[in-house]
Amino acid sequence: MSSPDLPTELWLEILSYLPPHYILSLVGVNRILFELALDYKYREVQLIEDDKETRRWFKALCGGAGNRVKRLYVRPSFLPGMCSGEWEGELLEEGDVPTSFAWVKTLLPARPSAQAPNINTSGLFDFPDSVTKLLKAASLSLHRCPNIQEITIVLYDHHITHLFASFLNSIWENLGDRLKKLCVQTTLAKIPTILGGISLLTATGTTGGGLRNLEVFDLLITNSRFPVTQSTTKAATTAIVDFVSTFKDTLTHISLSSIVEYDLTPLFQSLSTLDDPPKLTKFELWLILCPVTLSRPSALSKFLQSTSSTLTHLVLHPIPKFGIEVFFPHREQMKGFIGSADFSNLSLPFVRRLEIGMKVDWGMNYPGGYRLGPTFPSLVRPRDGAKIGNGGIFTNLRALKFKTSTSLTFREMEVLLQGSAGCLAELDVWVTTFNSELHQLLAREAPTLEKLYLVYTTSPLCGLTIDAADSRLYPQWKLKWVRIGNRGDCGEIHPHRFISRVVARSASTSTVEIDGEYLCFCYRESSWAGLLGRSDSL
Numbered sequence: 001m002s003s004p005d006l007p008t009e010l011w012l013e014i015l016s017y018l019p020p021h022y023i024l025s026l027v028g029v030n031r032i033l034f035e036l037a038l039d040y041k042y043r044e045v046q047l048i049e050d051d052k053e054t055r056r057w058f059k060a061l062c063g064g065a066g067n068r069v070k071r072l073y074v075r076p077s078f079l080p081g082m083c084s085g086e087w088e089g090e091l092l093e094e095g096d097v098p099t100s101f102a103w104v105k106t107l108l109p110a111r112p113s114a115q116a117p118n119i120n121t122s123g124l125f126d127f128p129d130s131v132t133k134l135l136k137a138a139s140l141s142l143h144r145c146p147n148i149q150e151i152t153i154v155l156y157d158h159h160i161t162h163l164f165a166s167f168l169n170s171i172w173e174n175l176g177d178r179l180k181k182l183c184v185q186t187t188l189a190k191i192p193t194i195l196g197g198i199s200l201l202t203a204t205g206t207t208g209g210g211l212r213n214l215e216v217f218d219l220l221i222t223n224s225r226f227p228v229t230q231s232t233t234k235a236a237t238t239a240i241v242d243f244v245s246t247f248k249d250t251l252t253h254i255s256l257s258s259i260v261e262y263d264l265t266p267l268f269q270s271l272s273t274l275d276d277p278p279k280l281t282k283f284e285l286w287l288i289l290c291p292v293t294l295s296r297p298s299a300l301s302k303f304l305q306s307t308s309s310t311l312t313h314l315v316l317h318p319i320p321k322f323g324i325e326v327f328f329p330h331r332e333q334m335k336g337f338i339g340s341a342d343f344s345n346l347s348l349p350f351v352r353r354l355e356i357g358m359k360v361d362w363g364m365n366y367p368g369g370y371r372l373g374p375t376f377p378s379l380v381r382p383r384d385g386a387k388i389g390n391g392g393i394f395t396n397l398r399a400l401k402f403k404t405s406t407s408l409t410f411r412e413m414e415v416l417l418q419g420s421a422g423c424l425a426e427l428d429v430w431v432t433t434f435n436s437e438l439h440q441l442l443a444r445e446a447p448t449l450e451k452l453y454l455v456y457t458t459s460p461l462c463g464l465t466i467d468a469a470d471s472r473l474y475p476q477w478k479l480k481w482v483r484i485g486n487r488g489d490c491g492e493i494h495p496h497r498f499i500s501r502v503v504a505r506s507a508s509t510s511t512v513e514i515d516g517e518y519l520c521f522c523y524r525e526s527s528w529a530g531l532l533g534r535s536d537s538l
Contacts (some may be wrong), residue, residue, distance in 0.1 A: 066144035257286035399426035417445035479507035
């Protein structure tokens, strides 16, 4: 007689403490884990290489696994490089475009002619039969994936062939109604081709053609091996504006990131003057703010103001997405923009979540040793209309994530909290020293705080006992959740349960949840110890 299995909820709790890929090792335990393993395995299908593994994946989709696919990732490495294809709209023969890596070809063995794409007399590329069959099989298989809601396209210095363009069109025509999120990582030269095709198909297509329900648009502009001309940037700007205008009725979230010297001023000027702008609820800008990327910051301010009636979540970071390090011969000016009149005069009454990043300019001497000085604006305008500081930008701000390249001092934390007018319910920040003085500052300046995510560099409280630590009670503090710890070498927070308990005991609420889970595997024993008690409550 078989013993009864564990409840599904308990299995899910156990899996939450394990790395996600561990589920594949438990596929034979029971039916629950079998289904979860298949969901994990087929959650994303990738089209990268023309190989047996990729063909096997698409064959499996035809066998019934297609219902489990949620995302499609397309990065076609089998496309011919632009050095033997199209550059600035002109067809070029092999070797017409000199590159710094041309000498590498002399070191590589010659590829079999049957596997290399060739240019025929009509100026089109002849693919190997295997690539043609792969794209046709992929197109047919994706028809059997009714739950795909997200597509990522990664395309750099490659030639977009007619066959591949037809494959993309088949995706937009057959999956368009289901897609909610589109992520594009490409160069400036490829933006008009990719976005222009989608916009044209959606604007002129019949019922079911195009992306009719697109909500999230994520664009990452990357470097190219070829020079960028003024006509290229103008065409890219026009394509982005047309794309946003086409999906203005459904788009609610736009994320822009760039690692190239591309001036976004014309783009923001055009978006802010649209007759019927999209009703954005979230906007993200991941950019090294300097004269070559944003020559007129007022254009960004005008665009943000144009979204004031719907925007609830604003993200401004002085680095490109994915933490890519890029160096421009100009100073990063995110702090200057935040402290400028263009930003401080904004009125965004519906923004409830704000994420701001700030980098340290090591070439500057900061008065008093802190970077948040008198120019840092008051973020919150009190509901009673009273003026504080520079007037305040947000009326209903509840959550603030302030990311800096170095930790904030006590004085900087004081400026930051005073600028929030005591209205925050969530705070995420990195401080230099967490001590009793900073503890008191948080309780005094953020009485409505409910969730505290705090990373520190040092803390004198680490060597104390629970009785010797600060035992004062702050009756006005409504803290409900806390996660405090030091930053590990891995970049993740290493929770310190003792300090978290000290902070939790000082709040007036009877139960404060302490999140002590390790998201990294620097201390595996601590992660496994979480099986005995993932979080504490006081």
